[in-house]
Amino acid sequence: MPLILLYIFDSLRPDFLGCYGDRAALTPHLDEFAARATRYESAYAAAPWSKPSGAALLTGRLPRAIRMTQLLDPLPPDVPTLAEAVGRAGWHTVAVSGNPFISHDFGLLRGFDEMVEAFRPDVMPQEPFRFHRNHFRRLSTALSVPPEALVLPRSAALHRALLDHLGDDAPTFALCWSMDSHAPFFVRGERSHFGNPLDRVIPAADEEWLRDGLTVAEMVRLYRDMIAYNDAEFGWLMAELKARGRWEEALIVVAADHGEAFGEHGHLGHTHGLWEEQLRVPLLVKFPQQRAGARRADVVSLLDLWPTVRFALPHDAPDPDWAVPLPRESQAPAPPRPLLFDAPDRWAMRRGPWKLHGPTSEAQPLLFNLESDPAERRPLVEGPLQRALWDEADALMARADAEATGWTRAAPVDSADLRARLRHLGYL
Numbered sequence: 001m002p003l004i005l006l007y008i009f010d011s012l013r014p015d016f017l018g019c020y021g022d023r024a025a026l027t028p029h030l031d032e033f034a035a036r037a038t039r040y041e042s043a044y045a046a047a048p049w050s051k052p053s054g055a056a057l058l059t060g061r062l063p064r065a066i067r068m069t070q071l072l073d074p075l076p077p078d079v080p081t082l083a084e085a086v087g088r089a090g091w092h093t094v095a096v097s098g099n100p101f102i103s104h105d106f107g108l109l110r111g112f113d114e115m116v117e118a119f120r121p122d123v124m125p126q127e128p129f130r131f132h133r134n135h136f137r138r139l140s141t142a143l144s145v146p147p148e149a150l151v152l153p154r155s156a157a158l159h160r161a162l163l164d165h166l167g168d169d170a171p172t173f174a175l176c177w178s179m180d181s182h183a184p185f186f187v188r189g190e191r192s193h194f195g196n197p198l199d200r201v202i203p204a205a206d207e208e209w210l211r212d213g214l215t216v217a218e219m220v221r222l223y224r225d226m227i228a229y230n231d232a233e234f235g236w237l238m239a240e241l242k243a244r245g246r247w248e249e250a251l252i253v254v255a256a257d258h259g260e261a262f263g264e265h266g267h268l269g270h271t272h273g274l275w276e277e278q279l280r281v282p283l284l285v286k287f288p289q290q291r292a293g294a295r296r297a298d299v300v301s302l303l304d305l306w307p308t309v310r311f312a313l314p315h316d317a318p319d320p321d322w323a324v325p326l327p328r329e330s331q332a333p334a335p336p337r338p339l340l341f342d343a344p345d346r347w348a349m350r351r352g353p354w355k356l357h358g359p360t361s362e363a364q365p366l367l368f369n370l371e372s373d374p375a376e377r378r379p380l381v382e383g384p385l386q387r388a389l390w391d392e393a394d395a396l397m398a399r400a401d402a403e404a405t406g407w408t409r410a411a412p413v414d415s416a417d418l419r420a421r422l423r424h425l426g427y428l
């Protein structure tokens with residue numbers, strides 16, 4: 001039976017994978033997968049944190065076009081989701097999520113027939129790891145769960161749950177969202193491949209920990225171990241799919257929802273910055289019966305998944321305007337288009353080789369040429385090009401904002417006493 005599997009490694013940077021050229025990586029299973037898949041070398045998330053990026057991926061629309069830019073906003077109830085659309089075409093739909101944002105509460109699992117919210121303590125009580133109290137603080141308050149109670153499921157547990165729910169007698173659309181490459185930083189498996197002590201835990205990518213004597217190099221070493229662990233478990237999942245005869249016919253998308261900063265521009269982690277290390281993602285797509293690996297240099301977006309699985313969609317489900325199909329192995333280059341990126345307090349846009357960071361309350365706009373300066377080190381002198389790109393970004397944002405007004409407004413995720421408790425805790 002056909003299978004579409006969308007596999008997300010949370011916070012995974014492409015330049016930490018062997019198949020993207022990192023010689024220090026221990027990612028043999030992703031590298032082997034890439035050898036039979038199409039590798040997109042310049043793929044972007046729509047936003048640098050899980051909720052808006054996941055919303056863009058699962059709806060094919062820019063986060064600001066569906067009002068998914070703020071912490072507690074749920075998906076408006078009338079925004080069509082990819083899972084709903086493939087479900088209408090007769091596909092069985094399954095989601096296994098380790099991320100509390102990729103949840104029923106936020107509307108992002110709407111359309112899935114079955115969902116395993118593995119971050120809930122009652123769903124995977126056997127998983128021993130928890131998020132640190134400094135992580136997902138406001139989110140967990142909204143969900144009425146203390147952060148320390150939110151389970152951090154390992155990918156091995158997610159994969160077993162996924163296989164249990166795949167079903168054999170219907171075409172299946174499956175989402176698997178792993179948190180093994182997301183903070184907290186610690187060795188997930190039983191041994192370290194990079195010399196890390198097994199009891200070392202860095203709760204979050206936060207400058208606060210650097211003051212305690214931690215170095216960025218230590219964080220990176222732990223990050224490598226986390227990726228290696230997830231890679232090994234990913235290899236196990238692929239082997240199981242092969243053993244069950246589900247692999248050859250499957251369309252398998254491997255991606256991340258955003259990257260992670262390790263001080264390249266003075267910050268750690270993700271969420272607020274729109275630098276390449278936070279927005280660039282790995283994107284590997286094995287199309288059904290694809291035999292050989294391919295590479296594409298086109299600038300593509302995770303928004304583009306929707307029209308890429310058009311074969312699984314009803315004829316009357318229109319493709320979202322923001323998305324175009326991912327170009328296949330031997331197709332002509334995709335027509336250039338602007339990609340807009342949104343963080344809660346800033347925006348940026350990529351257009352051809354150019355990347356414009358919009359102005360913020362602290363900073364002037366910055367323009368880079370990514371072909372000659374891929375690390376965004378040398379901003380160009382302000383001029384007519386910057387003005388033209390800024391105008392184009394303004395037009396895109398106006399279009400997205402106009403679309404956003406058309407959806408039904410849903411109340412923020414909020415329990416009855418949330419505001420009182422937030423005030424009590426000092427957040428309001």
Ligand SMILES: [Zn+2]
Nearest residue numbers: 010049050257
């Ligand atoms: Zn994320």
